[in-house]
Amino acid sequence: MKDRPGSVLRLAQPIRLWVQRFTFLLLLAAAVGLMLLGKADTVLVERLRVVVTDSVSPLLDALSRPTAVVNDLIEHGRNVYGLALENRTLREENARLLQWQAVARRLEAENAALRALTGYVPEAAATDISARVIGASGGAYVRSVLVAAGARHGARKGQAAVAGTGLAGRVTEVGDRSARVLLITDLNSRIPVVVEGSRDQAVLAGDNSDRPRLDYLRSNARVTPGDRVVTSGIGGIFPPGIPVGVVVGAENGFRVQPPIDWERLEFLRLMDFGLGGPLRPQGPGDPGGRP
Amino acid sequence: MNPVDALLDRLDAAARDATPALLTLALIVIGTVPLRLPEFATIIPSFALIAVYFWTLYRADLMPAPAVFGLGVFQDILGGGPLGVGAFVLLAVHGAVLTQRRVLMRRPFAVGWFGFVGVALAGFVLNWLAMTVLSLTLFDPLAASMQYVMTVALYPPVAAMFVALQRAWLRGA
Numbered sequence: 388m389k390d391r392p393g394s395v396l397r398l399a400q401p402i403r404l405w406v407q408r409f410t411f412l413l414l415l416a417a418a419v420g421l422m423l424l425g426k427a428d429t430v431l432v433e434r435l436r437v438v439v440t441d442s443v444s445p446l447l448d449a450l451s452r453p454t455a456v457v458n459d460l461i462e463h464g465r466n467v468y469g470l471a472l473e474n475r476t477l478r479e480e481n482a483r484l485l486q487w488q489a490v491a492r493r494l495e496a497e498n499a500a501l502r503a504l505t506g507y508v509p510e511a512a513a514t515d516i517s518a519r520v521i522g523a524s525g526g527a528y529v530r531s532v533l534v535a536a537g538a539r540h541g542a543r544k545g546q547a548a549v550a551g552t553g554l555a556g557r558v559t560e561v562g563d564r565s566a567r568v569l570l571i572t573d574l575n576s577r578i579p580v581v582v583e584g585s586r587d588q589a590v591l592a593g594d595n596s597d598r599p600r601l602d603y604l605r606s607n608a609r610v611t612p613g614d615r616v617v618t619s620g621i622g623g624i625f626p627p628g629i630p631v632g633v634v635v636g637a638e639n640g641f642r643v644q645p646p647i648d649w650e651r652l653e654f655l656r657l658m659d660f661g662l663g664g665p666l667r668p669q670g671p672g673d674p675g676g677r678p
Numbered sequence: 679m680n681p682v683d684a685l686l687d688r689l690d691a692a693a694r695d696a697t698p699a700l701l702t703l704a705l706i707v708i709g710t711v712p713l714r715l716p717e718f719a720t721i722i723p724s725f726a727l728i729a730v731y732f733w734t735l736y737r738a739d740l741m742p743a744p745a746v747f748g749l750g751v752f753q754d755i756l757g758g759g760p761l762g763v764g765a766f767v768l769l770a771v772h773g774a775v776l777t778q779r780r781v782l783m784r785r786p787f788a789v790g791w792f793g794f795v796g797v798a799l800a801g802f803v804l805n806w807l808a809m810t811v812l813s814l815t816l817f818d819p820l821a822a823s824m825q826y827v828m829t830v831a832l833y834p835p836v837a838a839m840f841v842a843l844q845r846a847w848l849r850g851a
Contacts, residue, residue, distance in 0.1 A: 407743070414747040415769050421751065421762030422812060432761055439755045443707060450711045523712040524758040526722065527821035528809045531758040532712070567758055574815060595817070652712070 433560060440522075440533060441562035447521040448535045455653060515549075515658040516541050518566070523652075530573035530595055531556070534655055537564040541659070547618075547625050548655040553646040554578070554618060554629045555655055568655060571599055571631070571645065580631055580643075581619035585609040588619055591631060597649055598635065598642040612636045616643050626660045694849050698737060699745045701843070702729035705836075706753050723828040726753050727801055728836045730768050731794050734775040735782055736844065746772045763808045771801045787837070794833050802826045 425432050466473070501507075518540070522533030536542045538561050546558040548568040556570040557578075569576055576593035580601070587608035589601045604610065614634040620627030632645035705725035713722075726749055733741035750765025757764070774797055775782075782793045806822050 411743045411769070411773055414743050415766065415773075418747065418750065418762045418766035418769060421754075421765065422760060422808070423762075425761035426812065436755050436761075439752065443756060446707060447711060450708065454711060454713055520712055522710040522756065523722075524710075526757050526759060527806075527825055528813075528817060529757060529759045533710075533756075533758075569758075574813060595821070 436567075437560055437562040440560070440565050440567065441537065444521060444533065444535060444537075444562070444565035447533065448519065451519070451521045458651070458653075514541070515656045517654050517656050518542070519654055520652045521565070528574075528595070530570040530576075530593065530649075531559070532568050532570065532652060532655070534566050534568055534657070535564070536657060537562045537566055539563055542566040542657050543659055545624055546657045546659050547629060548657055549629065550647050550652055550655055552630055554625070554631045555645075555647055555652065557624065558657060566657070568657075570649070572597060572649065577602075578625070578631070579619045579621040580616050581627070582608070582610050582634065583615040583617055585614070588621070589616075591616070591643060598632075598637075598644050600637075601634065601641040601643060604641065610634055610641055612641070629658075691849065694847060695740055697843065697847060698729070698733045698740045698840075699749065701840075702726060702733070702749050703752065705729055706749065706756060710756050723825065723832045724798075725832075725836065726750070726764070726768060727771060727798055727829055728794070728833050729840070730771055731775055731797055732790075732837050732840050734772050735779060735790065735793070736840075737848065738776060738779065740848070741772070743769065743772060760809070760812050763805060763812065766808060767801050767805045770804055771797055774800065787834075787841075790837065791833055795830055798826060798829055798833075802829075 516536055518534035518536035520532045521535045524531050534542075534548075542558060542561050544558055544561050547554060548556045548558060554571060556568040556573075556576065558566050559569045560567040570593070571578055571591060572593045572595060574593055574595050576591075576599070578591040579588070580591045581588050582601075585608060587605055587610055589604040589608075591599045592602040593599045601610075601616070612633075612635050616631045616634060618625040618627055618629040618631060630646070632643040632647075634641050635644045636642075702725070709722055709725050730741060730746055730749065734746075746768050747765050750768040751761065753764040753768075754761050775793075778793065778797075782790060802822055802825070806817060806819060810817055
């Protein structure tokens with residue numbers, strides 16, 4: 388009687404160990420399976436992602452507010468410090484911008500007159516929503532952010548995300564109240580762009596560094612550091628003319644310096660240009676191409 | 679003991695037993711909050727790695743493989759990276775620690791940290807390899823190295839917090 392529990396234990400112990408090992412191996416295989424499934428990019432994987440990020444987004448939203456306040460305070464302190472100098476620079480800049488404003492007004496009027504003359508079909512006006520950045524992908528491999536705006540606020544897949552004055556990324560996943568924006572610096576980001584002065588077309592390719600590369604530039608392209616780069620509109624995802632950055636020289640080829648402080652992204656404007664583009668889901672009743 | 683007390687007791691026990699996994703979940707969420715500190719965004723430490731190592735080493739009963747898998751998938755989703763990589767790395771760390779428990783358990787804190795330095799290195803290399811194979815790109819190892827150094831440096835304070843939690847709140851193994 389006395390050694391019965393012992394014998395049961397002796398028997399149960401190896402079995403439990405086996406079950407544990409089997410579970411472990413099964414889960415390891417499941418992880419590999421998930422990698423392959425994710426590679427295949429199925430709807431299921433995206434659904435899973437959206438559901439999880441959506442459920443965490445209210446928490447992230449709440450958590451990101453205190454850090455925003457603290458950062459604002461730090462920023463405020465810095466501002467007070469350099470106030471006098473900044474004031475002077477801003478006055479000079481303001482004077483310069485007023486001149487530009489006059490130029491812009493004149494051009495706008497001229498443009499309107501010329502458009503009326505030629506019967507130009509205007510592009511669809513952009514509608515946009517502003518969204519707080521509530522999550523950053525901390526890590527060495529991915530450059531994307533979560534924003535606190537989802538389908539219920541009007542976020543759509545393929546919208547351009549603009550920070551301040553420059554293109555920051557593209558909406559890739561949309562949940563009900565959160566969305567993921569793939570930044571233009573991410574390895575998987577490819578944006579058709581054009582160099583403003585020379586009209587040379589290229590592809591802006593992210594490589595996880597802060598300055599994306601200019602790929603597929605013609606060998607005889609007349610590009611010099613300092614040139615402005617804007618979206619070209621080819622591919623139909625983005626409209627032409629969204630500012631992207633300025634060209635900077637690099638060891639091999641050119642890179643683009645976006646006017647964005649990647650560490651301080653706080654708000655993003657998600658702009659819908661009503662283009663549809665290649666990301667539009669195509670059902671049986673869908674005629675296909677662009678409107 | 680009356681049935682209500684018994685139920686409360688069991689609820690209490692369940693809450694205590696689930697604490698390590700839930701805390702790790704919370705740490706992953708906190709790690710995602712944008713801090714907006716210059717240069718910090720790319721070198722945010724991997725809290726999940728610290729937590730999985732610590733709990734597997736000292737309380738393997740409260741950090742079973744399915745929990746590790748779930749945490750890994752959650753981390754992958756929240757970070758926006760390819761699905762499965764985090765789960766694979768955390769499971770590998772979990773498995774490696776289980777085989778070395780006898781060597782590392784019941785030793786001074788520093789030995790646990792030393793073990794983490796090695797295991798975390800293996801974990802980061804594995805992560806880098808998986809990402810490289812999955813995206814067919816040679817990633818710059820610098821960012822990952824910085825992240826590794828940050829994670830190793832943050833192990834002592836985070837582990838100290840876990841030790842305090844273990845003493846004050848968790849039930850004996």
